[in-house]
Amino acid sequence: MVVVERIQEMKDIVKKLRKEGKTIGFVPTMGYLHEGHLSLVRKSKSQNDITIMSIFVNPIQFGPNEDYDRYPRDFERDKNLAEKEGVDYVFYPSVKEMYPDDFKTVVSVKKITDIMCGKSRPGHFDGVATVVLKLFNIVNPDRAYFGQKDAQQLVVIKQMVKDLNLDVEIVPCPIVREEDGLAMSSRNTYLSGDERKSATVLYRALNLAKDLIEKGERNVSKLKKAMEDLILKEKYTRIDYIEFVNYDTFEPISKVEGKVLIALAVFVGTTRLIDNIVVEV
Amino acid sequence: MVVVERIQEMKDIVKKLRKEGKTIGFVPTMGYLHEGHLSLVRKSKSQNDITIMSIFVNPIQFGPNEDYDRYPRDFERDKNLAEKEGVDYVFYPSVKEMYPDDFKTVVSVKKITDIMCGKSRPGHFDGVATVVLKLFNIVNPDRAYFGQKDAQQLVVIKQMVKDLNLDVEIVPCPIVREEDGLAMSSRNTYLSGDERKSATVLYRALNLAKDLIEKGERNVSKLKKAMEDLILKEKYTRIDYIEFVNYDTFEPISKVEGKVLIALAVFVGTTRLIDNIVVEV
Numbered sequence: 001m002v003v004v005e006r007i008q009e010m011k012d013i014v015k016k017l018r019k020e021g022k023t024i025g026f027v028p029t030m031g032y033l034h035e036g037h038l039s040l041v042r043k044s045k046s047q048n049d050i051t052i053m054s055i056f057v058n059p060i061q062f063g064p065n066e067d068y069d070r071y072p073r074d075f076e077r078d079k080n081l082a083e084k085e086g087v088d089y090v091f092y093p094s095v096k097e098m099y100p101d102d103f104k105t106v107v108s109v110k111k112i113t114d115i116m117c118g119k120s121r122p123g124h125f126d127g128v129a130t131v132v133l134k135l136f137n138i139v140n141p142d143r144a145y146f147g148q149k150d151a152q153q154l155v156v157i158k159q160m161v162k163d164l165n166l167d168v169e170i171v172p173c174p175i176v177r178e179e180d181g182l183a184m185s186s187r188n189t190y191l192s193g194d195e196r197k198s199a200t201v202l203y204r205a206l207n208l209a210k211d212l213i214e215k216g217e218r219n220v221s222k223l224k225k226a227m228e229d230l231i232l233k234e235k236y237t238r239i240d241y242i243e244f245v246n247y248d249t250f251e252p253i254s255k256v257e258g259k260v261l262i263a264l265a266v267f268v269g270t271t272r273l274i275d276n277i278v279v280e281v
Numbered sequence: 282m283v284v285v286e287r288i289q290e291m292k293d294i295v296k297k298l299r300k301e302g303k304t305i306g307f308v309p310t311m312g313y314l315h316e317g318h319l320s321l322v323r324k325s326k327s328q329n330d331i332t333i334m335s336i337f338v339n340p341i342q343f344g345p346n347e348d349y350d351r352y353p354r355d356f357e358r359d360k361n362l363a364e365k366e367g368v369d370y371v372f373y374p375s376v377k378e379m380y381p382d383d384f385k386t387v388v389s390v391k392k393i394t395d396i397m398c399g400k401s402r403p404g405h406f407d408g409v410a411t412v413v414l415k416l417f418n419i420v421n422p423d424r425a426y427f428g429q430k431d432a433q434q435l436v437v438i439k440q441m442v443k444d445l446n447l448d449v450e451i452v453p454c455p456i457v458r459e460e461d462g463l464a465m466s467s468r469n470t471y472l473s474g475d476e477r478k479s480a481t482v483l484y485r486a487l488n489l490a491k492d493l494i495e496k497g498e499r500n501v502s503k504l505k506k507a508m509e510d511l512i513l514k515e516k517y518t519r520i521d522y523i524e525f526v527n528y529d530t531f532e533p534i535s536k537v538e539g540k541v542l543i544a545l546a547v548f549v550g551t552t553r554l555i556d557n558i559v560v561e562v
Contacts, residue, residue: 007446011446011448102440103444104390104391104392104393104440104444105388105389105390105391105410105440105441105444105445106388106389106391107386107387107388107389107445108386108387108388108389109385109386110385110386110387111385112385129386133445134444134445134446137445137446137447137448138446159383159385159386160386163384163385163386163415164386164388164414164415164418165288165292165415165418165419166418167292167418
């Protein structure tokens with residue numbers, strides 16, 4: 001496995017691989033790898049000749065009062081995990097390399113970013129779209145792998161790829177969960193022992209909604225209320241949002257119909273966690 | 282010469298050309314071709330195996346009260362001119378093809394768009410950056426050719442290419458002028474006979490500033506005042522802006538020093554014209 005820190009070097013490697021006719025799978029990450037990331041690597045390896053992983057904690061997708069500085073980082077650990085999993089290249093640029101002092105360009109995907117995480121974290125998805133476009137231009141992949149956990153991110157990236165006429169195929173991968181249902185996230189390391197117990201309530205609330213829907217409930221207000229009650233019974237919790245959207249249009253709905261994404265963000269202590277499920281009726 | 286109307290077809294052609302090892306030069310235009318455009322084609326043909334021209338009047342770079350609807354269009358004429366000049370492919374997409382109903386992405390280059398045309402035409406350069414990025418992704422050129430007349434556009438495109446890690450080389454080409462000095466522009470067709478005479482004042486004002494600088498004047502306020510006086514003596518004129526900026530940083534200056542771009546926009550009747558020169562002291 002080769003670690004590449006410079007953009008031009010990464011581009012030169014990719015150009016050579018392309019000339020040799022190799023297909024390239026790309027797994028963009030912010031590091032502090034967990035099973036979720038590794039499942040993306042496995043998927044990429046099953047579909048491409050070469051797998052490139054990027055590890056870059058992207059400053060411009062964090063708000064001024066968010067956790068950019070304390071976001072967990074451990075490159076040696078990540079490098080070992082990536083190597084064991086069979087990653088061919090790790091692209092590991094510095095912030096200066098990605099954003100030189102005179103950097104001035106922003107990529108925005110409108111409308112679908114007005115709700116959910118886009119509403120709670122202004123500018124977040126501009127930062128995501130901008131860095132992902134840069135990474136796509138550097139790595140030039142045939143396919144790129146994203147976890148369903150960041151459901152809105154996935155929709156934003158797909159829209160950007162379509163709108164900007166990029167050739168990369170976006171491959172969504174299922175959420176990987178701990179045994180008790182908590183969706184894997186690098187941010188889970190922030191949780192204290194007690195908070196960690198409370199954190200299972202996100203997935204339980206999603207499953208509660210699913211059960212109620214299976215029993216015939218279609219009213220989104222009532223479903224939200226039931227989820228809220230369950231979440232707020234738990235210690236340390238504060239709800240950021242609970243949202244029901246049409247799976248295809250990403251527009252909020254008031255009645256459950258067709259394919260629906262149920263998504264939520266909950267603070268457990270000071271840690272903001274997200275999760276989601278898809279239901280179809 | 283082949284006319285291509287569909288994005289996927291253009292992409293397929295480009296992919297084939299690339300496989301054959303051909304280099305591609307790209308000349309993006311809004312059509313209604315004049316000598317300025319054709320000079321870009323000649324430059325492209327001298328540097329590349331294949332020259333692709335796009336003809337697309339890009340709606341999203343026009344403001345709500347601007348001239349999108351009346352912008353001159355004559356595809357048959359353009360096609361003949363392009364063919365005579367040796368263009369290999371004309372990419373001529375519809376608005377629906379470029380911007381389907383669910384289009385949501387905007388590319389913005391910040392700061393350097395806060396002045397001059399960016400200030401007078403809010404959103405204009407977002408529209409330019411977005412369409413040029415789309416076109417680059419469709420045509421995948423080695424080199425792209427832009428006229429110096431749109432000096433700010435050139436700086437915006439260069440910045441975007443650098444920031445987004447694109448591989449295309451941006452080739453600036455000199456302004457082509459009528460015999461009396463008027464910079465060529467598709468919008469010159471809007472001018473009545475009398476307005477056409479007044480319109481030469483843009484270039485005369487730029488040359489006045491150049492002469493005064495050669496004689497030792499360095500004070501930008503005084504230089505602007507002299508240009509204003511000359512322009513307002515002319516009939517039908519209304520000044521949009523006169524700006525002196527550092528050629529490299531594109532920051533407004535108050536004292537002429539080093540390489541300087543002098544740019545102006547003037548309404549002649551209802552027609553907004555732009556022009557610029559570079560001076561070095």
